[in-house]
Amino acid sequence: MIVGLAVVVGVVLGLVLQPTVPVDLQPYLPIAVVAALDALFGGVRAWLERIFDEKVFVVSLIGNVLVAALVVFVGDKLGVGGELSTGVVVVLGIRIFSNAAAIRRHLFGA
Amino acid sequence: MTTPQPAGVDSRDAWRRIRRVLTARPGGRQTGVAVLCGVLAFALVTQVHSTSAAGGGLASARPDDLLGISSDLAARADRLRAEIAALEASARRLSSATDQGAAALREVRARARALGILTGTVAARGPGIVLTITDPRASVSADLLLSAVEELRDAGAEVLQLNGVRIVAQTAFLPGPGGAVEVGGTVVSAPYRLAAIGQPRTLAGALGIPGGVLDAVAGRPGARAVVTQSPSLSVTALRAPQADRYARPAR
Known part of the structure; x- marks a missing residue:
């Protein structure tokens, strides 16, 4: 319940404020969002499997975001930022899909 | 996905838990997640x-x-x-091909006009003379008319017409019934009116030389010839184009 409220508040804030992403953060925000989505799906899956732990979720989400941003940052420094961010998105996308498949099995038994 | 369902997974239980979470009162335990x-x-x-x-x-x-x-x-x-x-x-x-085509078309048209004057398929106009021969006693023969035509041609006549019959290279002069003359298949009778387009003075002079056509006509009983020069004469008689029966262009 409180999670849903928080999501609504976040969406409304984003729509109302319409903040401009700082130029320095522009390469990292999409990757961070994808990493957070991955952590979110992982958390839902864990919750469905009754092994959800709030501390683990918070740490994994923040860690995911930081690692993803770090990878892209290092990639940019090495001159392979575009390729690395593509790789990160691919890997996270695969994980999101497998988590989504597990969630689907839990909810629909298929 | 064909992954077999793991043991202990109960989807009804999962839905029940989701419903319970969604309807639960806000508590302090989920703050970080939220x-x-x-x-x-x-x-x-x-x-x-x-x-x-x-x-x-x-x-x-x-x-x-x-x-x-x-x-x-x-x-x-x-x-x-x-x-x-x-x-x-x-x-x-x-576009250059079109230009060339247009130029070729213009040239072909010009040539067709020139050939049309020669073969009698188009009307012609220009300076020339009219030779009028009155012949009440039918004493003017076909060969006299033919010699008049030849005399005019020698003098440079380009277009010839006799009483509505266009005279071209193939036109034959034959004696016709009752003293008349058959010109190119058409019977023509007196008075004869021979129109020729060319240099009027030259044409008139060619007819008037001593022993020429005018003298020959004057020698026929009852016949009289008059030459009229005209700065603008029009020849409107046409001859239908005929395909040659025997002759073919040689390459």
């Missing part, structure tokens, strides 16, 4: 907005991607320029 989810939602909306806002994402693209896009566009522009050049060349070729 804050993170709110931040995530905020970031997601911000990112979507900034991607869809500025120049279709070009503003947030990284320099490498911009370079790639730019070189793609340059290559495409080159290709399109080459295509434009090829199309313009072919347009020039086609």
Whole structure:
């Protein structure tokens, strides 16, 4: 319940404020969002499997975001930022899909 | 997915737990999760907005991607320029071919007009003379008329017409019934009116030389010949074009 409220508040804030992403953060925000989505799906899956732990979720989400941003940052420094961010998105996308498949099995038994 | 269902998974139980969570009273235990989810939602909306806002994402693209896009566009522009050049060349070729075709058509038309005057398929106009022969006693024969025509041709007559019959290379002069003359298959009777387009003075002089046509006509009983010069004479009698039965162009 409180999670849903928080999501609504976040969406409304984003729509109302319409903040401009700082130029320095522009390469990292999409990757961070994808990493957070991955952590979110992982958390839902864990919750469905009754092994959800709030501390683990918070740490994994923040860690995911930081690692993803770090990878892209290092990639940019090495001159392979575009390729690395593509790789990160691919890997996270695969994980999101497998988590989504597990969630689907839990909810629909298929 | 064909993964077998793991043991202990009960989807009805899962749905029950979801319902319970969604309807539960707000408590303090999920604060961290809630804050993170709110931040995530905020970031997601911000990112979507900034991607869809500025120049279709070009503003947030990284320099490498911009370079790639730019070189793609340059290559495409080159290709399109080459295509434009090829199309313009072919347009020039086609238009010059059209010009050549038009010139050829003009020349063919001019030649057809000239040949039409020669073969009697088009009307003609120009300076010339009219030779009028009155012959109440039918004493003027076909060969006299033919010699008049030949005399006029020798003097440079270009177009000839006798009483509505165009005289061309194939026109024959034969004696007709009752003292008349058959000219090119048409029976012609006196008075004869022979129109010739050419230099009027030359034509008149050719007819008037001593022992010439005028003298010959005067020698026939009852016949009289009058030559009228005219600065503008029109010959309107036509001859239907006929395909040659025997002659073919030799290559």
